[in-house]
Amino acid sequence: MFKNVRLYRLGRPFGLDADALEARLDERRFRPCGPLETTTMGWSAPLGDGSTALVHAVSGCFLICARKQERLLPSAAVAEALEERVNDLETAEARDVGRAERRRLREQIMAEMLPRAFTRSRRTLLYVDTEAGWLVVDAGSDRQAEDVISLLRETIETLPARPPAPRMEPPKVMTGWLLNGDAPSDFQIGDACELRDVSDTASLIRCRGQDLGSEEILAHLRVGKQVLKLALSWDERLDFVLAEDMSLKRLRVGDALLNEIDDGDLEPAARMDAELAILALQLRELIARLDAIFGLVGDGDAGGTPDPIPQTEPAPAVSVPSSAEPPPWVE
Structure with a gap:
């Protein structure tokens, strides 16, 4: 999920x-x-x-x-259409197209292209x-x-x-787990990590499918590199990569837990319900465990006294309005 x-x-x-x-x-x-x-x-x-x-x-x-x-x-498509139209105008009217007119042409082109x-x-x-x-x-x-x-x-x-503001710095804690071999007993070190030199942030090493206890990895840690991301398995229930901002990537539920809902007769909604129940309960326990290790709830970050959400009329649905600038091209 x-x-x-x-x-x-x-x-x-x-x-x-x-x-x-x-x-x-x-x-x-x-x-x-x-x-x-x-x-x-x-x-x-x-x-x-x-x-x-x-x-x-x-x-x-x-x-x-x-x-x-x-x-x-794509901005490249808008730019190409704009140049063609500018060239046509300059050729037909024997004049230069100014900056303000270019902006108007760009808006016109986008209005023509967006619906398609x-x-x-x-x-x-x-x-x-x-x-x-x-x-x-x-x-x-x-x-x-x-x-x-x-x-x-x-x-x-x-x-x-x-976001959580851990009292213990995650890179230092995870570096200690590898360097000293003192990771908590319910966490098993995986085969992937990301290392960064504290004195040169451009120096980055990504390892995958590696023995993180090898002398090669330890040598990088001894000269000052710190662990930014670390593949972990928690109590054979969840596998993930823990990042320095306490986010989890490549999350996967352990096979033992998946077997609990491995029932081909379940309807999709019932299966999702079971998956959510298992995932939410496991993540609740994992977050509590990470909180105990890193101190995720910093000073003054606790819930405090209840302050219910005001029961006023909700704002009407709105959409992000169109802009004269084209949307960024995201791969």
Whole structure:
């Protein structure tokens, strides 16, 4: 279900039950891009197109899904069409096309090309663990996660959530695990890591399929390199790569846990329900374990007294307006 994990600590109890959250999300339900829109973003059913519910609740967690659609209009295509039109004008009218006229031509070209541009959608799953006080986002980058968090904050009007600020520096802790061989007994070191020289941030070494206890790796650590990312297996339940920002990449549930839901007779919705229940409970325990090691909840970062979310009318659904500038070309 989740391939990546980015954590956000809730500053206070969430304050909405599943029904109230459903009502808020429905005000920002996803709709496709209009002919002249470059991007729209909203909420879709986490269980897929066969469902209409925007919130799936299980084990104290609310699973939701953000969907973003973009029109793919490469800047190179706009630039080429612009140059052709400018050349035609200059040839036909024997004059130079000024900067202001170029801008108008560019806007005109984009208005002509946008309705015919292909669209691409991306779904991002996330869930709120109301019992443990964490927001868990399946995002491979900070930008993707922040887009979703911003949408959720706009939708429910307030969301005091921020990334963990560990008291123990993750690179130093993970470097010690390799250099001293003193990783906690419930964590097994994998075969991949990323090392960086503290005195030269441009010096980066990526290792995969390696024995991380070998003399070659240890030699890099002894001369000052630190571990930025480290492949780990936790208690034979979850495999992942832990990064210095406490995000998890290449997350995979252990075979023993997968066997618990390896039932071909399960309907897709029932299977997803079982997967979420297992994943959420395991991640809840893993996050608590990481908190015990790294101190994820820094001073002054605890939940404190409940401050419920104001029950005002939600903002109307809006989309990102089209711009005169073409959307960035993302591979």
